[in-house]
Amino acid sequence: MNKHYSQMTEEELHDEILMLAQHIRVAKEANNEFELPILEQKMLLVKSHLVDQSMIHPGDLYAIDEEPGSTFRIHHLKGVFAWGNRNEESEMIGLILAKLGQKLESAPQE
Template sequence: MEKRYSEYTQEELRNEIADLTEKAQKAEQLGMVNEFAVHERKIIMARSYMLNPGDFQAGETYAIDRDPGHSFYIEYMNGVFAWGYRQNSKKEKVGEEEEALPIAMLGEKIK
C-alpha cells in the first residue's frame, strides 16, 4: 500500500517531486499531454504538503500561480486546501461554485 503525501517526510517529498518532475519532462517530450498533466498535479500536491497551511488565512486574497487574470479569495482552510472562489481583476467573484485549491497553487497575498 502506498503512503499518502501527508505521511511523507520533507526529504521524501523532495525526492518524490524530483521523480515526478523527471517523469513529467519525459511525458512532455513524448507528447503525452494527459500523462504530463497528471504528473504536474501530483507535483502541486506534494509541494502543498511541504508548505505550512497556517501561512494562508481565511478572509485573504492570493494570486494564483499560472493564472495571472484571477486571484483567489479564501473562505476557509481544510488541511492543505484553500476553499473559496476566484476573483477577476476587479475583485468580482467568478462563477457560483466554491472550489478548493491546493495551497501550492497560491502565490503572494494581494492587499
C-alpha cells in the same frame, strides 16, 4: 508500501518532487499527452503538502499562480485545498494550495 503524501517527511516530499519532475520531462519528450496532466496534478499535490498552512488564514487574498490578474480570497482550509472565492465572485471553489501565489492582502486582525 507507498506512503500517502501527508505521511511523508519534508525530505521525502522533496525527493518525490525530483522524481515527478523527471517523469514529467520524459512524458514531455515522448509527447505523452495522457500521462502529462496526471503527473502535473501529482506535482501540485506534493507541493501543496510543503505549504506552511499556519501562514494562510480565512480572509487572506492571494494572486493565483499562472492566472495573471486573478485573485483568490480564502474562506477556509481543508487538507491541501483552500476554499474561497475567485475574483470576489459569489461562487465558492476549491483551489489546491500550490496554486496560491503572492499574498496580496492579509485578513483583518480581530
